[in-house]
Every structure is written in C-alpha cells, then in structure tokens.
Amino acid sequence: MAVPKVNEMLLQDLEEMGFPRSQATRALYYSGNKNLEDAIHWTIDHENDPDIDVMPLVDVDIDIDSPQSFPITEEIRIKAQKLREQEHKKKEEEQKRLEREREKERIEAGKRLLEAKRIAEENARQRNLALRKAEKEEEKKARENVLQKLQQDKINRRSKHESILPIDGLANVRSSATTIEQQDKNPKPVSTIEKVDYLRECLRSLKRKHQAEHGRVRKAFETLSIYVGNVVKNPNEEKYRKIRLSNPLFQERVASLNGGVEFLELCGFERTGDFLYLPHEKCDIALLNSAGAVMNSAITNPFFGLLST
Template identity: 50%
Template sequence: MAFLEIKQKLMSEVEALGFPRARVVRALHSTGNVSSEAAIHWLIDHENDPDIDQMPPVAVNIDIESPEPFHITEEMRRKAKELRIRSSKELQEAKRIAEEIERKRNINSRQVEKEEEKRAREKVVQKLEQDKIERKRFGGISSERSESLATKATATKAGEKDEPRSQNSLPATSVSKAVSMRECLRSLRHHHKDNFDKVRNAYQTLFIYVRNVAKNPDEERFRKIRLSNPLFQERVGSLTGGIEFLELCGFRKEGEFLYLPHDKIDPEALNTAGSLLNSALTNPFFGVLQSV
C-alpha cells in the first residue's frame, strides 16, 4: 500500500491554527512537507475543492522526529550567552530603526491627509463662489468682479488654466484609497493587539487574496469569496477592518459572496494593497504608532 509521508512537527503547527487533520494531510502532502506556511497557502488556494475534507484514500505514515541526545559543554554555554547578548543589542537597534521609520511614515501620511483636506476645502470654496456668481447672473445682477470670477471658473473647469500638478504627486482618489487601506490594517491590529498571531494570519490571508487576483485576473475563483466559509470568517471576516480592506480593493458583497467583477479590477489599487500588506508583514511596528 502507498504511504503519504507527513512530518509530525509541521502537522502539529498547521493543526494548531484550527485546520482539520484531513485538510492538513492533503496540504502537507501536496506541498512536499516543505513548511507550515506553504501548507497554509495551499489550504487557502484550495478551500473550495470538493474533496478538501476527505482523508486521502491511502495510509498515512506520520514521521515522528526524535532528537539525538548530545552533551552540552561549558564552551557551548559561553558562546550561547555571548550570542544572546549580541542578539539583544542588535534587536534593540533594529527596533529603534523600525520605530524611526514608522514615525517618519506616520508624519508623511499625516501630511498627505492634510494636503488632501486642503484641496477638498479649496474645491468646496470654489464651488460656493461659482454658485454665488451664477445666482447673481441669473438674478440680473452683474459686476466686473463677478464676470471676472465667472470667466476664471469657466477656464479652470475647461482645463485652460488649471493649476499644474506635480509629476510626482498621486491623484487625490488614489491617495485617499491608500490612506483608507492603511487605516483598515491599523484598526485590525489595534483591535487585536493582544493576539499578534491572529493579526499576522489576517495580513497573510489578505495578501494571498490580493496576490491571486493580481496574478490571475481572468480566474473567477480568485475573485469570489464565500462569506460563510469558516476559514475566511476565522482569519478575515470576523476581524475589524478585514472585509472593509477587501472592499477597498474592489470586492463587493453579492448575496453570500464577496465578488470582484472582472471589469472592476483596479491594478493600481491591488498594487497599493499588496505594498501595504507587505509592509505590515515585514515591519514589526506597523500600525503601533497611531498618531505623531
């Protein structure tokens, strides 16, 4: 009889995240027992497989790894102590650098928000001024100033004298969406700050959803998520900001699904989402500093 070789350590790690054993066995076998992370990615990609909860129809040989005994010498203890001291100093320096980077990012984010608010206010003021001019014109009241402002407003609207935009600046809608995405991820971490594993799993799952759509835009199965799926609910759906983040990526609720229509795919939004999620996964201080 054929056997599936499954490593006990990897199986325990994946089962500890709440996955049924049948799924774990399939995932580890399919990924060649490489790592628990590879198995989790496989489970997410194949969550809708009809036989996902069926134990493979072959015997399973669980490899229980037993450590080989060895003698710890004083030299080993001394080197281990030196390594711990050096690692502690390096970790403190890394934390300091990460905190400084995050602080600067927060400052930049606040500046972007303020600039966006300023543009919005200017737009409202311009609209009010233009409405006032129109009311005067229709009421038969005309003046040199109103005519001048009307001409300027018309020229601006037609793009004749529109203020030139910096080549390096982003469209306001893109900046707004990026800020909203970042706030979703910050909110998710803030509400679950006592359970970093849950936060990390949520970020990983969102990253996989975004990556799959970006790489396979024509595959509908990557653009359709069942809201009632227990795995989705556990890792994303039940967490504050999870569904909101996917909606900012273009997904929308349709019945019992989150669905991203093919004609609504926004590569720029997906790239922004992927960049923010990568930062959240690689920067241990992402979202810790809520204000500067």
C-alpha cells in the first residue's frame, strides 16, 4: 500500500487554501486529479465521512500526466473558506463537548469524595459515641463499687460500736442485723449480663491476674484491638476472621495471658482445629464495635479494672 500520486500543483493550491494535506490528497485522488473545482466539490460532498482526514492508501500508484493547475476563482475561495469554517466549528463543538464531559466527571468525582468524607465522619462519630458510652458505663460501675465499699465500711464501723451501745440500742442493732441476714438469705434474682459486660469483665480479670505485668497486658490489649478492628474493617475477608493458635506472636501476646483467648471467643470466634475462626454469619459488627470501645477504654483508662470486685 502506498500514498497515491496526485497533481502536485493542484495539491499545493489546495494546501494554500487551508485544506490539510491528507484531505487534499484524498479529494484529488477520488475526484480524478482533474481540477481544483472537482476536488473542492468532492470535499463538500464528503465532509462528514469518518475518514475524511485520513491519508488514503492504494495498491497501484497513479501517474499524473497533466501538471496544469486549475485557476482559483472567487467562488472556489468562498467554498474553501466555508469548508474551513465548518471544520473549525466542528472542532470547537467537539472541544466544548469534551470540556462538558470533563466538567461532569469532575463534579461526579467531587460528589463521590464528599460522600466518602461524610461516611468516614459518620463512622468516626459513631465510634466516639460508643467510646463515650462505654466510658460512662465504666465510670458508673466504678462509682457503684465505691459506694458499696463505703456502705460496707459503715456497717463494719457500726458493728465495732455495738459493745458500747445501751441495751435497747444493742437490741435495735441486732434486729437490724437479723433483717440484713434475712435479706442476704433471700437475694433478688440477678439480671442476665449482656455480652458487652462479659467482654469488659474478661478484660478486668485479665488485668487483675497480671497486675505486675503492665507491659504484657497493654501489648495484649493492643493486639486484641487489632484483631477486632481488622474484622470490623474487612468483615468479608476470611483471613481477618481466622487466627492460627500456634502462631508464635499470638501465643506470646494473647494466648499466654489468662483471658486473652476467652475475649476473642466472646467476640464470636470459635475453636476449629488449630484455628480460632469467626464464621461470617456470626460476625456481629455492633458487638465488635462495642468490643473495640471497651478495649480502647482498657488501654487509655489507667483505673480500668482497679475498682472492680
């Protein structure tokens, strides 16, 4: 395949009039290489062809015998100018269309970015709410424990002064003590502790049993927080819901402390052969978020577990 040979003088005239070389070559070739007028009329008739600006290729070169150039009349110049204006207008419209599409894409990208930011802020807000709620519950339980200790101290002090009370007063104290004993023998039924309470008590127990190993306890809490956080972020990824029990790092940081494995089991993990596995259908994101909040409180609150009985 080769570019067809056309009348060089006519080709030069067309190029001087503003036609691209490929378009002028195509027009001359398909109009018979006769004159400028036929070439221009051919271009007008085929201006919407998809390959109008593609250089034509042919199997056999055409020899051009007549080197004569067709005289350029005013009418031809007007037609050529019209073609150039149409081509320029078409290019401007195409450029505007591309700009509109790019602007539309920028707007859509901005909307997606704002939505992603909104979701991230909402998730952060929910985590903060869960954290504040857990901290308030921890503070409430700590105050209740303090009040119980104060009440017990009050009872103990009252018992110490029993020997110096008048007989009637001593009888009243003994009567009160009898009433307390009767109440102790008939305790009210204890309500069922929710899973979050079990999680919190599990961490308290772990901290109490390893009071002298603050570094190991903190490392265990941080590791458990990572396990739980990975599942919350990637609930559909099985690798985050599967922990090898024989993993040296897991053994050192979690399994070697009383309560480490139990905490994960309370989160839904199950012992399956050599693994702790959390089935997808048992993946409770709300519970895991609460577990993360409890864990954060255990890491950041220096009094976590110290007032627990």
